[in-house]
Amino acid sequence: MVMLNRRGLIGAAGVSxxxxxxxxxxxxxxxxxxxxFARTAQGKLRGVRAGGLDVYRGVxxxxxxxxxxxxKAPTPPKSWSGIRDATRLGAPAIQPAGGTYGVDExxxxxxxxxxxxxxxxxxxxxxxxxxxSHGGGWIGGSGGSVIADGGNLARENDVVVVATNHRxxxxxFLYLDxxxxxxxxxxxxxxxxxxxxxxxxxxxxxxxxGGDPSNVMIMGESGGAAKTSCLYAMPxxxxxxxxxxxxxxxxxxxxxxxxxxxxxxxxxKDLGLDRKSWRQLTxxxxxxxxxxxxxxxxxxxxxxxxxxxxxxxxPGAPGEFGAVADGAILRHPFDPVAPAISRDKPLIVxxxxxxxxxxxxxxxxxxxxxxxxxxxxxxxxxxxxxxAERLLASYRADRPGASPSDLFFAVHSDLFAIQGSTVxxxxxxxxxxxPAYRYIFAYRSENPVPGTTxxxxxxxxxxxxxxxxxxDVQFRGRPFAGTRPEKYAAGKxxxxxxxxxxxxxxxxxxGQPEWPAYDLTRRATMVIDSECHVVDxxxxxxxxxxxxxx
Numbered sequence: 001m002v003m004l005n006r007r008g009l010i011g012a013a014g015v016s017x018x019x020x021x022x023x024x025x026x027x028x029x030x031x032x033x034x035x036x037f038a039r040t041a042q043g044k045l046r047g048v049r050a051g052g053l054d055v056y057r058g059v060x061x062x063x064x065x066x067x068x069x070x071x072k073a074p075t076p077p078k079s080w081s082g083i084r085d086a087t088r089l090g091a092p093a094i095q096p097a098g099g100t101y102g103v104d105e106x107x108x109x110x111x112x113x114x115x116x117x118x119x120x121x122x123x124x125x126x127x128x129x130x131x132x133s134h135g136g137g138w139i140g141g142s143g144g145s146v147i148a149d150g151g152n153l154a155r156e157n158d159v160v161v162v163a164t165n166h167r168x169x170x171x172x173f174l175y176l177d178x179x180x181x182x183x184x185x186x187x188x189x190x191x192x193x194x195x196x197x198x199x200x201x202x203x204x205x206x207x208x209x210g211g212d213p214s215n216v217m218i219m220g221e222s223g224g225a226a227k228t229s230c231l232y233a234m235p236x237x238x239x240x241x242x243x244x245x246x247x248x249x250x251x252x253x254x255x256x257x258x259x260x261x262x263x264x265x266x267x268x269k270d271l272g273l274d275r276k277s278w279r280q281l282t283x284x285x286x287x288x289x290x291x292x293x294x295x296x297x298x299x300x301x302x303x304x305x306x307x308x309x310x311x312x313x314x315p316g317a318p319g320e321f322g323a324v325a326d327g328a329i330l331r332h333p334f335d336p337v338a339p340a341i342s343r344d345k346p347l348i349v350x351x352x353x354x355x356x357x358x359x360x361x362x363x364x365x366x367x368x369x370x371x372x373x374x375x376x377x378x379x380x381x382x383x384x385x386x387x388a389e390r391l392l393a394s395y396r397a398d399r400p401g402a403s404p405s406d407l408f409f410a411v412h413s414d415l416f417a418i419q420g421s422t423v424x425x426x427x428x429x430x431x432x433x434x435p436a437y438r439y440i441f442a443y444r445s446e447n448p449v450p451g452t453t454x455x456x457x458x459x460x461x462x463x464x465x466x467x468x469x470x471x472d473v474q475f476r477g478r479p480f481a482g483t484r485p486e487k488y489a490a491g492k493x494x495x496x497x498x499x500x501x502x503x504x505x506x507x508x509x510x511g512q513p514e515w516p517a518y519d520l521t522r523r524a525t526m527v528i529d530s531e532c533h534v535v536d537x538x539x540x541x542x543x544x545x546x547x548x549x550x
Contacts, residue, residue: 035047070282129162131164138169248350421438
């Protein structure tokens with residue numbers, strides 16, 4: 001039996017999707033493409049114009065963050081003379097092998113503060129802007145992801161799409177506030193500060209690319225949703241965006257300084273350093289720091305054997321790296337209440353019906369698709385102890401006739417994203433102000449789970465292909481979204497809902513039902529599929545169970 005705690009789930013998400021997604025094209029400049037040019041505050045850029053799009057890749061939005069800049073706040077990029085080539089991706093952040101998703105990307109590098117821009121060629125200016133934070137947990141991924149290529153979303157919906165690289169793992173979230181004082185204040189949230197710096201770059205430069213700096217939506221999936229949760233509550237980012245989408249990675253609470261300090265102590269011990277010599281961390285080769293990060297992640301003493309944290313808490317264990325809520329640079333995003341600074345910013349939040357399918361797939365847990373009652377009971381007892389029976393009773397009440405495997409996947413999908421999304425929607429609704437819109441992504445790919453007769457369904461990460469309208473991207477040699485023609489309608493629905501939300505603050509798609517705001521009476525939830533529909537308070541008994549458990 002394969003059991004994954006939260007750390008294992010995110011590690012799988014950070015590495016395995018990059019290994020499994022394979023594009024059917026390369027990043028070479030397409031035949032017939034021409035050059036295009038844009039001027040930023042730092043200098044002139046040369047991009048690629050093709051297929052109704054102007055695309056600029058590898059655009060620097062921050063300065064040097066290696067050496068003396070390591071673990072410090074991002075600074076503005078240096079200016080350049082002449083014309084800078086922006087036809088190739090910039091370096092992704094330092095990360096474990098297999099965690100990036102781009103084509104022809106440079107090797108990971110400490111200096112990773114680059115972004116990519118997709119904008120429709122010509123047309124009216126003042127287009128809505130969507131700024132995307134990539135998935136991969138807190139430790140992997142890049143803004144050059146094939147599945148999240150912004151071209152179709154931009155061209156088909158007349159929006160500007162921006163995707164960022166930013167510091168990850170130890171480089172982005174090592175907590176040094178107690179050791180380094182004011183010089184390193186906020187060090188546990190550097191990766192989030194990087195994205196805030198990218199948003200500032202957007203504010204200053206996006207008009208040159210046809211975008212409206214006063215109409216910016218932030219969004220992210222999985223680890224990118226966690227980062228978006230943090231940005232929604234971060235004062236440094238407040239003035240640079242107007243609305244947000246938190247997709248399959250809700251964070252109600254993030255890491256505390258106490259836990260982050262334990263991680264820092266573990267790192268120093270691993271590297272043979274004491275508290276007085278901590279500044280040597282700025283001189284340790286990046287590759288050695290990455291090796292230490294990976295050793296800490298595999299430390300069994302830092303892994304709780306049972307689920308002991310609250311829904312939406314991520315990360316939580318010593319040895320993990322993720323945004324630290326220091327109370328100054330960053331608070332807990334939605335705990336105890338939704339952030340007041342974003343009271344007037346509308347929000348979409350939700351997850352995928354079959355989130356857990358992905359994690360069972362990448363961990364090789366094929367037995368999860370053929371559980372009997374005894375096998376389900378054993379797994380639930382291991383994870384939840386004496387609570388297991390009561391928990392399962394709530395799921396059986398909501399899902400009569402569900403198989404043991406169905407129940408296992410439902411519980412773990414809730415743990416990962418669904419119930420945390422509910423908490424965020426509830427707290428946003430309680431706050432008043434701008435509305436929250438809750439969703440469940442339900443389009444099921446018929447691609448097989450190897451070694452079983454099961455299908456991958458609406459697994460974690462599948463939604464990315466739909467919100468970016470990239471439903472033909474490849475997965476294990478097959479279209480990630482499957483081959484059913486209905487996928488095209490589902491892709492149009494989701495991408496239009498998100499693009500119109502970016503445009504107006506209200507999600508809508510032609511031919512689909514109106515999406516009501518979430519409230520504490522109806523709890524309306526949009527089910528996104530080839531034909532969307534609204535469900536009131538879906539799986540009520542499960543929601544009530546998790547609410548009383550806290």
